[in-house]
Amino acid sequence: MTDSRVQNCIVFLDSGAGGLPYLSAYSALNPKPLLLYVADKKNFPYGEKTKSELVSLLIELVGRIKKHFSPALITLACNTASVSALAELREYFPGTDFVGTVPAVKPALLYSKKKHIAVLGTERTLEDGYIRRIADNTARDCTITRIMAAELVNFVEHDIDYSDKAARIAMVKKYIDMAREKGADALVLGCTHFLFLLDEFKEASAPDMPVFDSMNGVCGRIENMLSGKTVMTGKNLLFVTGEDDAGKQWETRAARFGLDIFKPRDWDYV
Ligand code: DGL
Numbered sequence: 001m002t003d004s005r006v007q008n009c010i011v012f013l014d015s016g017a018g019g020l021p022y023l024s025a026y027s028a029l030n031p032k033p034l035l036l037y038v039a040d041k042k043n044f045p046y047g048e049k050t051k052s053e054l055v056s057l058l059i060e061l062v063g064r065i066k067k068h069f070s071p072a073l074i075t076l077a078c079n080t081a082s083v084s085a086l087a088e089l090r091e092y093f094p095g096t097d098f099v100g101t102v103p104a105v106k107p108a109l110l111y112s113k114k115k116h117i118a119v120l121g122t123e124r125t126l127e128d129g130y131i132r133r134i135a136d137n138t139a140r141d142c143t144i145t146r147i148m149a150a151e152l153v154n155f156v157e158h159d160i161d162y163s164d165k166a167a168r169i170a171m172v173k174k175y176i177d178m179a180r181e182k183g184a185d186a187l188v189l190g191c192t193h194f195l196f197l198l199d200e201f202k203e204a205s206a207p208d209m210p211v212f213d214s215m216n217g218v219c220g221r222i223e224n225m226l227s228g229k230t231v232m233t234g235k236n237l238l239f240v241t242g243e244d245d246a247g248k249q250w251e252t253r254a255a256r257f258g259l260d261i262f263k264p265r266d267w268d269y270v
Contacts, residue, residue: 047122
C-alpha cells in the first residue's frame with residue numbers, strides 16, 4: 001500500500017551506513033527534495049553475497065520501496081549493489097530512474113603516472129568484471145591492485161562511533177601501506193562505507209597517494225536526472241530494515257545526519 005506521507009522522494013539505498021555521506025553531500029548541494037535513506041540492515045553485509053543473491057534481494061527490496069513510496073529516483077549508494085545489480089534493476093523496473101555508485105577507477109587511472117592504482121572494496125565488488133572493463137577502456141596495460149577490506153566495512157558499520165582518531169588512522173594506514181607495497185600511486189575508495197574515513201585516508205596517504213571517490217559524481221548525476229521532476233519536500237528520513245526497532249546506534253546516526261527515523265506502514269519487518 002502506498003504511504004501518503006512519503007511519495008516522490010529520492011531514495012538512497014545501502015546495506016548499512018555507507019550511503020549516509022552521499023546523502024549528506026547531496027543534501028548540501030540541493031536541500032529541497034525529501035531524501036529517504038534505506039539501510040538494509042536485514043541483509044548486511046552485501047559484500048559477502050553472490051551476484052545472484054544480490055540481484056534477487058535487491059529486486060525484492062526495490063519492488064517494496066516502489067510500492068510504498070513511488071520514489072522519483074533511487075540512488076544505489078553502494079558499490080557492491082551497483083556493480084552486481086544495477087543493470088538487472090534497470091531491466092526489471094524500466095520506468096524507474098536509478099543512479100548507481102561505482103568505484104572511481106577512471107579518474108584514478110587518468111591521474112596515475114605509473115598506471116597502477118589500488119582499489120579498496122568488498123569481495124563482491126572486486127571480483128566483478130566491472131573494474132577491469134573500465135580499466136581496459138581507460139588506460140592500456142594498467143595494473144589494478146584489488147584490496148578486499150571487509151574488516152573496514154565492519155569497523156565503519158559497528159565500531160567507528162566508539163573509536164578515537166589514532167585507531168582510525170591505524171586502521172586505514174594498514175590498507176594504504178598494502179597499496180604502496182604493491183607499487184600503486186593512487187587509491188580508490190570503492191565502498192561507500194569508507195567515506196566515513198575520508199579525512200583519515202587523506203591524512204595517512206598524503207602526499208604521494210591521492211584518494212579518489214565517487215561522491216561528487218553521484219551527486220551531480222542525481223541533480224541532472226531530477227531536472228523537471230516533481231519531488232516531495234520535507235525533513236529527510238531514515239528507514240532501517242530488519243527489525244521494528246532501528247536500535248541505539250541508528251538513533252545516533254539519524255541525529256548526526258539530521259534524519260527522522262521512519263517506519264513505513266504495512267512493511268513486513270522480518
Ligand atoms: N557500502 C557497500 C559498498 O559500497 C558495501 C558494504 C557491505 O558489504 O554491505 O560496497
